[in-house]
Amino acid sequence: MVGGLPFKVGIDLLEIERLERALERTPRLAERLFTEGERAYAASRGRPGQHLAARFCAKEAVAKALGIESWNFHEVEVIGTGGPPRIRLSGTAAVRAAELGVEVEVSLTHTGREAAAVAIAAIAA
Numbered sequence: 001m002v003g004g005l006p007f008k009v010g011i012d013l014l015e016i017e018r019l020e021r022a023l024e025r026t027p028r029l030a031e032r033l034f035t036e037g038e039r040a041y042a043a044s045r046g047r048p049g050q051h052l053a054a055r056f057c058a059k060e061a062v063a064k065a066l067g068i069e070s071w072n073f074h075e076v077e078v079i080g081t082g083g084p085p086r087i088r089l090s091g092t093a094a095v096r097a098a099e100l101g102v103e104v105e106v107s108l109t110h111t112g113r114e115a116a117a118v119a120i121a122a123i124a125a
Contacts, residue, residue, distance in 0.1 A: 010064025053115035061119035
């Protein structure tokens, strides 16, 4: 059980243009928020900001599902697989998942205006 339930859920929503503007103002922000693999994945797409926004939401949703408040954005990495995205945890996020005995799954979505993600931390099978 995770907090009395067999799972915990986290969700996040972000206006894509908000992140795009922040990245324009502070070019190094992308390096602080996203791993090299995440930046490369987004750069290979038509509108990189859209994909980075979805990944930002995934990171926030995972942190909410795990109940962590202090963590590094690189500790939650969204891995593009050609299929559903996977999450790679390290550092504080990995320790917390291990403490809870959970695995984390995510679902990402975006429109032209907004990006969102849902994370589920469920007891590892």
